[in-house]
Amino acid sequence: xxxxxxxxxxxxxxxxxxxxxxxxxxxxxxxxxxxxxxxxxxxxxxxxxxxxxxxxxxxxxxxxxxxxxxxxxxxxxxxxxxxxxxxxxxxxxxxxxxxxxxxxxxxxxxxxxxxxxxxxxxxxxxxxxxxxxxxxxxxxxxxxxxxxxxxxxxxxxxxxxxxxxxxxxxxxxxxxxxxxxxxxxxxxxxxxxxxxxxxxxxxxxxxxxxxxxxxxxxxxxxxxxxxxxxxxxxxxxxxxxxxxxxxxxxxxxxxxxxxxxxxxxxxxxxxxxxxxxxxxxxxxxxxxxxxxxxxxxxxxxxxxxxxxxxxxxxxxxxxxxxxxxxxxxxxxxxxxxxxxxxxxxxxxxxxxxxxxxxxxxxxxxxxxxxxxxxxxxxxxxxxxxxxxxxxxxxxxxxxxxxxxxxxxxxxxxxxxxxxxxxx
Numbered sequence: 001x002x003x004x005x006x007x008x009x010x011x012x013x014x015x016x017x018x019x020x021x022x023x024x025x026x027x028x029x030x031x032x033x034x035x036x037x038x039x040x041x042x043x044x045x046x047x048x049x050x051x052x053x054x055x056x057x058x059x060x061x062x063x064x065x066x067x068x069x070x071x072x073x074x075x076x077x078x079x080x081x082x083x084x085x086x087x088x089x090x091x092x093x094x095x096x097x098x099x100x101x102x103x104x105x106x107x108x109x110x111x112x113x114x115x116x117x118x119x120x121x122x123x124x125x126x127x128x129x130x131x132x133x134x135x136x137x138x139x140x141x142x143x144x145x146x147x148x149x150x151x152x153x154x155x156x157x158x159x160x161x162x163x164x165x166x167x168x169x170x171x172x173x174x175x176x177x178x179x180x181x182x183x184x185x186x187x188x189x190x191x192x193x194x195x196x197x198x199x200x201x202x203x204x205x206x207x208x209x210x211x212x213x214x215x216x217x218x219x220x221x222x223x224x225x226x227x228x229x230x231x232x233x234x235x236x237x238x239x240x241x242x243x244x245x246x247x248x249x250x251x252x253x254x255x256x257x258x259x260x261x262x263x264x265x266x267x268x269x270x271x272x273x274x275x276x277x278x279x280x281x282x283x284x285x286x287x288x289x290x291x292x293x294x295x296x297x298x299x300x301x302x303x304x305x306x307x308x309x310x311x312x313x314x315x316x317x318x319x320x321x322x323x324x325x326x327x328x329x330x331x332x333x334x335x336x337x338x339x340x341x342x343x344x345x346x347x348x349x350x351x352x353x354x355x356x357x358x359x360x361x362x363x364x365x366x367x368x369x370x371x372x373x374x375x376x377x378x379x380x381x382x383x384x385x386x387x388x389x390x391x392x393x394x395x396x397x398x399x400x401x402x403x404x405x406x407x408x409x410x411x412x413x414x415x416x417x418x419x420x421x422x423x
Contacts, residue, residue: 005022006021006022006026006030007019007020007021007026007030008020008173010173010176010177011173011176011177012180015210015211018064020169024053027049027051031047034047042112044098048078050067050070051067051070052066052067057168057169057170058167059167059168060166060168060169060171061163061166061172091108093109093110093112093113095110095113096112096113098111098112098113104117104118132205132217132251132252132255135203135205135218135219135251136219136251143250143251144219144220144221144249144250144251145217145219145248145249146218146220146247146248147215147216147246147247147249147255147258147259147261147262148215148216148217148223148227148262149215149244149259149262149263149266150187150214150227150242150243150244150245150266151213151243151266151270152187152211152212152240152241152242153241153242153270153273153279153281154279154280155183155211157279158179158239159179161239163175163176180211183211183212184210186234186240187213187214187234187242188209188211191214191230191234192206192214192216194230194232194234195216195218195229195230197229198225198226198229199218199222199226200222201219201222203218204216204218205217205218207259215259215262220248220249220413221413221414223286223414224246224284224286224413224414225414227244227284228284228315228328230242231244231282231284231315232282232315234282235280235315239280241281241282241316242282243267243268243269243273243282243284243285243312244265244282244283245262245263245265245267245269245284245285245286245287246262246265246284246285246286247259247262247286247287247289248286248289248413249261253289257289257294258289261297261300262287264296264298265286265287265297265311265312266285268283268285268311268312269282269284272312276325278322280317280318281316281318282315282316283312283313284311284313284315285311285312285313287300288409288410288413305355306402306405308402309402309406310399310402310403310405311326313328313331314326314328315328324399326399326403331403331407334403334404335407335411337382337385337386338411338415339415339416340378340385341371341382343411343412343416345367346411347408347411348363348367349364349404349405349408350408353401353404353405357397357398357401361393364386364390364393368383368386371383371386
């Protein structure tokens, strides 16, 4: 400040800025210009700035606490209406609900639509094939992709732990910057490497990568193993954890809808953590989008009658045990048995497992009674495994029923390991 600077960024964390300005008027001027720039260049993003005046640089944590209270009040009072909609403009782009400001190839459209169409034309001129179409296995045969959304857990608490007993601005700012760099390295730089190392064809498109949040697109068949690899490697770092959501979609479906579903799947893991008071754990939830684009994850599952699914699945955890949560080890154990039965037997379980316990038990007993294998040891082992699964179904009927159904619907995509003897 003494050298003439009007401000300094104290912390930058994936869309959130904490900035020290020389005075309140500078804060207002800069926030005004920044908001105007965002409105002009993007149109659909909103900026919310809050400030408190401080007395000296000795109590960073106290000043931050006051700032959070002010910002929380501002957030609760913030309008959900886009700033553009409040302007007295009568012509509206029906696709976006935004005012018409430009023309693209003679068609009137909003700034957002114009930006998207212009970018699309640039890509098409440079590349005759769509980006997502290039990622799929074979267009028209296997054109499913997956949006993966991963978000770190309890970052606010981690920031507090980083500060420890530090109080002055110099020490706190230094600690926060080092923490920000470390988060970027662990969650983004090393995270992408964790995904790439298990991808068969190395096809990945990273869309968002900032702080503890990362979003990427891969082939649907690769989504579970690369997300699992990310979370397992992440948990090797002390205190690091995240939840992940996977939305499987057709390459021609609207990306924004698939992204939203993936985000909601990620949030389901966080809800479990909050409900169970879990501090460090990694969860995966997923949704195969067949229809229902444009509605919420809850509405999709309500329509499919799968609100009581076994997901999210626990990938890694430290210092807690909860039998009501489905760990991925249970998934793998059932999959190991299913892979010995043959695909047709597994797929037959789908309708029975969806909502009828009696039919599911009958089907499992039918498979067990008729299963045969040239190797009698294998035959005996498989029948014992099915017997154990049926016993688990008696002990935890709804939990195991839901788990079997979730495995069956994703079996061809992620779990099938070739055909074996079938009845």
